[in-house]
Amino acid sequence: MRSTDPTPRFSSLIDRMLDRDLPRGVHLANEPGAPTGSHGILPYPRFSLCLSGTARYDVSGDGGTRVITLARGEAIAAAPGCLMEPHPRSQYLALGIVFTPEMTRFLLARKNPGQHRFLLAHHSTALLDEETGQFFRALTRPSPRPPEDPYLRKLLQLLLVKSREMVESAQPVPSSRKAWFTWQSACRFIQENFSQPIGRPEVAAFLNLHPNHLSRLFTRFSGCSFNQYLLDIRLRHAAEMLADPRMNIGDVARACGIPDTNYFIRCFRKRTGLPPARYRSAADKD
Structure with missing residues (x-):
């Protein structure tokens, strides 16, 4: 760009x-x-x-x-x-x-x-x-x-x-809000493209930013790192996708942008306290 x-x-x-x-x-x-x-x-x-x-x-x-x-x-x-x-x-x-x-x-x-x-x-x-x-x-x-x-x-x-x-x-974006506006742009991009193989370099390039500056924006406005924010968005959507019985665990992992199923299971269990299969079963009972 x-x-x-x-x-x-x-x-x-x-x-x-x-x-x-x-x-x-x-x-x-x-x-x-x-x-x-x-x-x-x-x-x-x-x-x-x-x-x-x-x-x-x-x-x-x-x-x-x-x-x-x-x-x-x-x-x-x-x-x-x-x-x-x-x-x-x-x-x-x-x-x-x-x-x-x-x-x-x-x-x-x-x-x-x-x-x-x-x-x-x-x-x-x-x-x-x-x-x-x-x-x-x-x-x-x-x-x-x-x-x-x-x-x-x-x-x-x-x-x-x-x-x-x-x-x-x-x-023009006021200088006092420019950093916030840029962070919002990054968040929108992640929310719309989380299923793709994106990371900090791709989002920074999209916004014409240095990757380190992008990291600082997420620390400042999200209270977490860029990688934590991206993973949270992916796992949040994964929890929604698990409601679809037509999708197996591997399908859900790939659809939320995590091609490694084992890594996805570990991350999901750490976030929710349950592995994806048990999370799906518990949701079905509610």
Whole structure:
């Protein structure tokens, strides 16, 4: 990642997409009833536009899982709480915009089989306003419209216009809150990517920080080390995943980002006082 201000690059990228009358189609991820313990759920709205390659997403709900495929120039919009994850065999370059309660995240990501890299990131203090929220709710409302329908395309373009304004209008983070804002950005990244093989170097690179500075932020604001925070997030989600009887212990370990099952069992027992199998049995009896 570059250390220069990414704002102009995102502004220019959005302008080019609007000049080209993108997106060519909009797919909706709004499945209700995500499975218990699912780890790809985000409680806030977001959308992504495929810039090159073919983007595939697994979208799950109580009706099962389907794969949504995006060609170049197409977009996907996900309603809050929807379970949507990149398909393992995807290969694409995409712009993603995520509206969280603390910030709006602009992401340029490249996905190859077995690898997901963020090439550029910008965390804006501008937040989703009521007007933009109404556009998003209208877009993700269940509808029989096909992806190429002009109604869906124009709504997504309105979101791009509003996002462009948010890039430019964001107020600088006050120096007194800059460290906290950066720590929050790191926490969001971990919460959204804990299932991936990430560690301190990857999160520091994502935020354009020195790894030692990242460690200091976690000690200051979390009261624990970076590694402790990451492990706690993973084990917290693991406890939720154990409620799904279809997942064995190894599946849960890998899904929460710990490929070594024995290490996962040791960490889980240290945190909860019970090994995963007994924790699952005890939860079933409650």
